[in-house]
Amino acid sequence: SAVISQKPSRDICQRGTSLTIQCQVDSQVTMMFWYRQQPGQSLTLIATANQGSEATYESGFVIDKFPISRPNLTFSTLTVSNMSPEDSSIYLCSVRTGVGEKLFFGSGTQLSVL
Amino acid sequence: QKEVEQNSGPLSVPEGAIASLNCTYSDRGSQSFFWYRQYSGKSPELIMSIYSNGDKEDGRFTAQLNKASQYVSLLIRDSQPSDSATYLCAVNRATDSWGKFQFGAGTQVVVTP
Numbered sequence: 018s019a020v021i022s023q024k025p026s027r028d029i030c031q032r033g034t035s036l037t038i039q040c041q042v043d044s045q046v047t048m049m050f051w052y053r054q055q056p057g058q059s060l061t062l063i064a065t066a067n068q069g070s071e072a073t074y075e076s077g078f079v080i081d082k083f084p085i086s087r088p089n090l091t092f093s094t095l096t097v098s099n100m101s102p103e104d105s106s107i108y109l110c111s112v113r114t115g116v117g118e119k120l121f122f123g124s125g126t127q128l129s130v131l
Numbered sequence: 132q133k134e135v136e137q138n139s140g141p142l143s144v145p146e147g148a149i150a151s152l153n154c155t156y157s158d159r160g161s162q163s164f165f166w167y168r169q170y171s172g173k174s175p176e177l178i179m180s181i182y183s184n185g186d187k188e189d190g191r192f193t194a195q196l197n198k199a200s201q202y203v204s205l206l207i208r209d210s211q212p213s214d215s216a217t218y219l220c221a222v223n224r225a226t227d228s229w230g231k232f233q234f235g236a237g238t239q240v241v242v243t244p
Contacts, residue, residue: 059219060234109174119165120221120232125174
């Protein structure tokens with residue numbers, strides 16, 4: 018498995034502001050994934066972050082709203098921009114690694130937008 | 132039709148009994164299947180993976196896969212109160228690029244003493 022550190026663990030933000038979430042992995046990985054889990058819902062993939070190239074966004078998610086950086090093979094950031102209450106969710110960083118390329122998650126960032 | 136479907140529950144299970152969770156998926160070409168446990172307020176934790184038809188056992192957990200019927204199940208034997216959580220089924224679709232998983236909505240399990 019991988020040790021995935023994510024911060025902040027939670028934050029309360031004002032409408033219209035932006036929050037950057039950091040994800041650090043204890044080993045080099047090719048791709049990192051950002052998921053969102055809205056209250057009472059399952060996980061939805063936001064984007065896939067490759068080192069050295071632009072992130073690939075899923076339908077319904079755009080770079081202007083969720084810019085992602087991937088400066089090296091162990092680190093990524095997700096920014097939630099111009100936040101609204103609808104952005105209140107848990108945001109999860111994840112990587113595939115190990116035998117069978119299983120998916121492992123960071124501890125998550127619980128975001129509340131007022 | 133959702134790509135990955137699970138009964139939302141809650142599934143109430145007496146302590147010591149077997150909890151049976153089911154998951155169906157729509158993409159017949161899916162190749163990798165996973166069960167995650169998620170405690171309230173925590174991130175998902177991988178508990179089982181299965182890639183071929185049949186049963187796979189790991190401690191009190193057994194995953195069962197039937198690709199012809201497009202379902203995967205999870206059995207929890209000798210259920211304990213600590214097993215009370217939401218269980219997420221995840222599927223790696225053959226049509227997606229490497230690493231993209233589809234998750235079910237999860238089944239909430241409540242183990243009663």
